[in-house]
Amino acid sequence: MRGLKTTAPRGAAKQSRGARNEHKQRLSRDCSPIDNLLSRLEKVKETGPGRWIACCPAHDDRTPSLTIRETDDGTVLLKCWAGCGAADVVQAVGLELQDLFPPRLDHRTPLRRGERWVPKDVLACIVGEAVVALIAVEACRRGEVLSEDDTARLATAAGRLRAAAREIGCHV
């Protein structure tokens, strides 16, 4: 995410890269993306089922202007009403965009021979990958340059969408 880095990271990001990765791996096993994020934000208040508001860590926010939503598959969606991008918000608390997604989307267990995805899984995958694309578009609109890692993640998204299409017999 080097190319997207515009805000000085704090918290976990101050640790060495090795320690940080170890820290993240432990977090991703022990807690969901939403718990991981909310624990790093201030003035968090639940506004409804799967919805929260908190102070945005990416700008000087006195009255909470960051809305947070957890989708059914565990993906976290963010919106700062002052205009900060999702990448800036997560970097300000020492996380990366990929930390907004449930681990199973990134580390899906390979299907056994003859086993097929159910439609719900395919739809969940499509929604998750569309959010990845949306976040990248958001960064590009602000004039940021996507890093090699981000570009590779977009390629992965395209590959997963193609795989999802194949599941229903659509060969693109």
Ligand SMILES: [Zn+2]
């Ligand atoms: Zn903000």
